[in-house]
Amino acid sequence: MIYRIRDLRLSLANMAHKPLLGSAPRIEILKGVSFDVPQGAVLGIVGGSGSGKSTLGRAMLRLIEPDSGQIEFEGRNITHAPEAELRLLRHRFQMIFQDPMSSLNPRRRVGGIIAGPLRLQGLDNIDARVSEALDMVGLPRTFARRYPHELSGGQRQRVGIARAIALRPRFILADEIVSGLDVSSQAQVLNLLEELVREFGLTLAFISHDLSVVRRLCNRVLVLHHGEIVEEVETSALFDNPKADYTRSLLGAIPLPDPDQVWL
Known part of the structure; x- marks a missing residue:
């Protein structure tokens, strides 16, 4: 396994409700998340706004510190690894950010x-x-x-x-990287990712709210809702036979090219 995540929990300060005096209350973002990412997988991480998917991705790369749980990368426990140790590993896991203008x-x-x-x-x-x-x-x-x-x-x-x-790198996390692009640019970037995965044997985690994009690119999908995994299956199974009501609601929001087509 490239990644093994076990019972990952993480809470962040809710600055929108910070009192004038004292610390801001904390809100639980990830609630005991567990999953594996096999070598060579293209894993889609999907969910609505506020589901915790971007927080999960950043925790996987140790860009933010989890409260508890375990993060293993290539068999090494990096949950609380010091920065000096992480610096030696960071060339093996990399991130592509949503907004290229602000990240460059x-x-x-x-x-x-x-x-x-x-x-x-x-x-x-x-x-x-x-x-x-x-x-x-x-x-x-x-x-x-x-x-x-x-x-x-x-x-x-x-x-x-x-x-x-x-x-x-061995692993790349792509966080909503086509959401701000026009349709033509989206297709070009997705084609490029597919080529890189094939050529270099990359393992990819692709965070998105767009299930139509995930269907094209990913071979496995993890559905996150309010910081919990509600479904984790092969992509074909997710679209052919979704188990969770929340997954069905996400599928129902996809614009359909065929007005007679209905997701079950």
Whole structure:
């Protein structure tokens, strides 16, 4: 297994209800979540707004600290691993963010953005690795000299993917990475992810609220609702025979190309 998650619990301060004096009340976001991510899987993590899916993804990568439970990456318990230990592992798990404009430093050129993680890991041949990463995501090497604002939304997202795969990770978490793109750019980015998964044997966790996208890309789906897993099955089984009422409600919200088609 790439990931093994056991009884993961996490609560965050509810700043919307913070009193003038004292600390903000805490709200439980993840409520004892347990699942495995096999090597080579493309796992969809779906749920409505506030379901906890993005929080779960960040906890998996130890970008936020869980309250309890266990996170194993490639057989190593990283639940409370110190930052020095995590730094040695971070080249093996990477993240692609939802909004490429806010996740890319506007004052740095594309080449510098992709090179940043490579330098942090102390790697050599930085320029060659940057060029290779641009090749892998289908961007001209000359884009290394451009700034993010000079690119389209789809191109910026490709830069985010290039930054993630430049380190040749074993696992990538993609958090709503096509939600802000037009239909054409969405298709191009999804095609790219499919190619990278095939070529490099990547394991991918794909967070999305769009089940039609998940159906195309993922071979397994985890449905999260109010911080709990209500269903975890193969993608075909989820669409052909959903078990949970909440899953049926998500499926019912998908726009259908055929007005006579009905999800069970």
